[in-house]
Amino acid sequence: MIPVAKPMPQGSEIYPEYAALWHLESIGVLDALRDGARPPADAKVSRVAIIDTSVAVNHPCLKGAVNDKLAIDFFSNRLGAFPYLGEALAAPSIPSNLETDIADDLPGSLALLRELIDRLSPGAAAHVNGVAPTTSADFSNHGTAIAGLVGARPAIMQIAPDYQGQDPAEIDVPLPYCGTDPFCELVPISTNFDTDPEALILALLYAEVIDASVILIPRSFPDPFRTLGAIPVDLDLLEAALPARPTARERALWEELAQLLVAVSMRRPIICAAGNFQEVGGIYPANLASDYNGIISVGAVNAKGLVAGYSTSQGITVMAPSNDGETYDRVSVRLDEQDADFPDRRSPAENENGSFSHFEIVSTDVPGRHGYSHGPFSSAEPADGLREFGSYFCRFGGTSAASAIVAGFVSLGVSLGQIPRAGDGGLGVKTWLMSRTVQVDTEENGSFHYLSWNGAVSFPDLKV
Amino acid sequence: MREVPVVSTDLDLLKRTELVVTSTGLILRGVALSLGDAGFPTLETRGTTAGGSLGTLLSMNRSARSSLNRNRNRNRNRNRNAAAATNQGGLALEPWQERAALYARERDWVNLPIDLPPAPAQLQAEAIEMLRKQVLLHGPAEAMRRDEIITQSQLELSAYLRPLGIEEVAGYEATVALVYLVVLLCDEIGLRYKNRFNAPRPNNVEPRLRPFLPNPPHSSYPSNHSFQSFAVAFTLSRIIPEHPASSELFLRARRVAENREWAGLHYAADTRAGHDLARMLMPVLEVVCRDQMLAAQKEWI
Numbered sequence A: 001m002i003p004v005a006k007p008m009p010q011g012s013e014i015y016p017e018y019a020a021l022w023h024l025e026s027i028g029v030l031d032a033l034r035d036g037a038r039p040p041a042d043a044k045v046s047r048v049a050i051i052d053t054s055v056a057v058n059h060p061c062l063k064g065a066v067n068d069k070l071a072i073d074f075f076s077n078r079l080g081a082f083p084y085l086g087e088a089l090a091a092p093s094i095p096s097n098l099e100t101d102i103a104d105d106l107p108g109s110l111a112l113l114r115e116l117i118d119r120l121s122p123g124a125a126a127h128v129n130g131v132a133p134t135t136s137a138d139f140s141n142h143g144t145a146i147a148g149l150v151g152a153r154p155a156i157m158q159i160a161p162d163y164q165g166q167d168p169a170e171i172d173v174p175l176p177y178c179g180t181d182p183f184c185e186l187v188p189i190s191t192n193f194d195t196d197p198e199a200l201i202l203a204l205l206y207a208e209v210i211d212a213s214v215i216l217i218p219r220s221f222p223d224p225f226r227t228l229g230a231i232p233v234d235l236d237l238l239e240a241a242l243p244a245r246p247t248a249r250e251r252a253l254w255e256e257l258a259q260l261l262v263a264v265s266m267r268r269p270i271i272c273a274a275g276n277f278q279e280v281g282g283i284y285p286a287n288l289a290s291d292y293n294g295i296i297s298v299g300a301v302n303a304k305g306l307v308a309g310y311s312t313s314q315g316i317t318v319m320a321p322s323n324d325g326e327t328y329d330r331v332s333v334r335l336d337e338q339d340a341d342f343p344d345r346r347s348p349a350e351n352e353n354g355s356f357s358h359f360e361i362v363s364t365d366v367p368g369r370h371g372y373s374h375g376p377f378s379s380a381e382p383a384d385g386l387r388e389f390g391s392y393f394c395r396f397g398g399t400s401a402a403s404a405i406v407a408g409f410v411s412l413g414v415s416l417g418q419i420p421r422a423g424d425g426g427l428g429v430k431t432w433l434m435s436r437t438v439q440v441d442t443e444e445n446g447s448f449h450y451l452s453w454n455g456a457v458s459f460p461d462l463k464v
Numbered sequence B: 001m002r003e004v005p006v007v008s009t010d011l012d013l014l015k016r017t018e019l020v021v022t023s024t025g026l027i028l029r030g031v032a033l034s035l036g037d038a039g040f041p042t043l044e045t046r047g048t049t050a051g052g053s054l055g056t057l058l059s060m061n062r063s064a065r066s067s068l069n070r071n072r073n074r075n076r077n078r079n080r081n082a083a084a085a086t087n088q089g090g091l092a093l094e095p096w097q098e099r100a101a102l103y104a105r106e107r108d109w110v111n112l113p114i115d116l117p118p119a120p121a122q123l124q125a126e127a128i129e130m131l132r133k134q135v136l137l138h139g140p141a142e143a144m145r146r147d148e149i150i151t152q153s154q155l156e157l158s159a160y161l162r163p164l165g166i167e168e169v170a171g172y173e174a175t176v177a178l179v180y181l182v183v184l185l186c187d188e189i190g191l192r193y194k195n196r197f198n199a200p201r202p203n204n205v206e207p208r209l210r211p212f213l214p215n216p217p218h219s220s221y222p223s224n225h226s227f228q229s230f231a232v233a234f235t236l237s238r239i240i241p242e243h244p245a246s247s248e249l250f251l252r253a254r255r256v257a258e259n260r261e262w263a264g265l266h267y268a269a270d271t272r273a274g275h276d277l278a279r280m281l282m283p284v285l286e287v288v289c290r291d292q293m294l295a296a297q298k299e300w301i
Helices: A022-026 A029-034 A107-119 A141-151 A198-209 A235-241 A248-265 A398-415 A422-435 B064-069 B072-076 B096-104 B120-137 B140-151 B158-164 B173-197 B224-239 B248-262 B268-288 B290-298
Strands: A047-052 A155-158 A172-175 A185-190 A214-217 A270-273 A295-301 A318-321 A361-364 A393-396 A437-442 A446-451 B006-008 B018-021 B026-029 B048-050
Touching: A022 A029, A022 A318, A047 A141, A047 A198, A047 A398, A107 A198, A107 A248, A141 A185, A141 A361, A141 A393, A141 A398, A185 A198, A198 A248, A214 A398, A248 A270, A248 A295, A248 A422, A270 A398, A295 A398, A295 A422, A295 A446, A318 A398, A361 A398, A393 A398, A398 A422, A398 A446, A422 A437, B096 B173, B096 B268, B120 B140, B120 B248, B120 B268, B140 B248, B158 B173, B158 B224, B158 B248, B173 B224, B173 B268, B173 B290, B224 B248, B224 B268, B224 B290, B248 B268, B268 B290
Parallel strands: A047 A185, A047 A214, A214 A270, A270 A295, A295 A318, A318 A446
Antiparallel strands: A155 A172, A155 B006, A361 A393, A437 A446, B018 B026, B026 B048
């Protein structure tokens, strides 16, 4: 008989189930929506500008959420291309705040603003100089997940005719998913990850000229001298370590962008992901947040009410729900004991494994075989309905997800007419936001401020 | 925008039904649906509806941020395999499908609005800067750059694969193949633009420049090294924008491009034009290279 090697012990991978909208329940928003919270008749529609990747705007839960007249893409077209417009700009595509003086003290940005405003004239081409947008849904994973967390709506879809089988009794499929503010309007402002600050300045200026209620930046900006947060670094060292030096123009524009972020935030809140590597004070631009501006940095808390393994609450404005991450270092060991590889990890006796939560954030995903979750079919999605719904949603997380939830939360405050001093700009909104948090005290992570719509919070993975 | 056939967006749906995450996937609960065998093969009619053959679909997708930032699990299970970087990641054959797709939409890329080449006065001014670099290049501080220039005179991918951490790791063959594909397609596109502008090489304008390498047998504007490198950076950061090095790729691309200036082969304006051309080409590339980009993306998610 051939001897068989004893198999390695493995974790069971048994995870208790949880509601996909647990994050909304945790902060009290789901109950409010179920109990009938709706915008007052005279309410202004809250407009959320999202500076991120492109979005799969045809997702059924994003129908009605995305403003396809204002959505713009700066990936390839220097002055922005309108992905969903025909040939020329008409009235609904002309922003209302073109008179802004936001860049008056910033010469480089002012020049860009003038170019942008000229480009936004009635009759201007949707694609300046014929340069198309880079907004294929195939590569819109991140933006789609972010958009859904902010402003998705529930939907009912029908099963596509070819996939209904024999005599179906029921062909309506509910998709009971929603974002934190299902009443808002989303304006995707998509960008690339180039190290030239010009496109980021234009994206921010565009958010200003469309008079966004909230600006969400769930990403980092690659400023060569501001990418590290609280760790003091010799700028000469950073300069010497660069593989390629920024030009004088780029240096000047990076300086202006930092000032522009603060200036814009005084008029409308800017909500930023704080980073997924325990960055104290946050990554850039989250690390610009202070008591004196309207920039809000967001860290992540797991479904047990503890700071997520990859996040921190130190130097961070507000904490919001997200997934967790394992830690395995000298300071902290927080491992997933259900993970298949867990028995091979050798946890020390002193560990925080009990703090790990397997709950993840569910959001909208690029439908079909693409996106973060893949469908079972390799052909294109049917034009006339569903054939499965698993690929329409994905697991998501990080401080990106947390920041999107905060942006939706603030937007919900605007939509429901709950922010009394919205006219005070980003600082006024931040004051309101902090009044809608509760202080959570933990042994492991100290105290932090966590979103709460109604003064109560719940952590569904916490077994009391 | 395609019209999505949504029946209702009523928020009351949230009271009646619920999406639930289980160990194996996403299920729909709280409705007494009776969909029969309606193309949703694992449907149950006891108040719970599984998402078709979705059992494993959702669970396949771990958080992108965590898999990209803390990819211990993936790398632990991958053998070091330098061969992956040398066999063109499986792109051993001519990419005929992509070339066909590229020429099917030739109209979209053959006349992209890059700036015209600089006039002689600017070229003369840039040549002064190049003379300065020519002198500095031979000093000890630039020893590494000299090595890079020689390495990068051939097709070599470390500038793109090393920041991503996959240079000698197996399991990223589609990503490597994608890089080769983009480089190949851009090579001929760049030649079209070079031919159009027919701009002289720097030492044809300023004979005191002594190129570190022989002049390639085509004209100067735009720089194909720049064009190809930035096209790779734009493409990779398009499929994995969450990767912490997505912006670093652009700095490496710029380094590759600027090394050609240091070598006396290109003006800074050539570098800039290559960058701009790559950026404007992306709407075409993301369609032409779609399948390879999706295959590469699946190696990361």
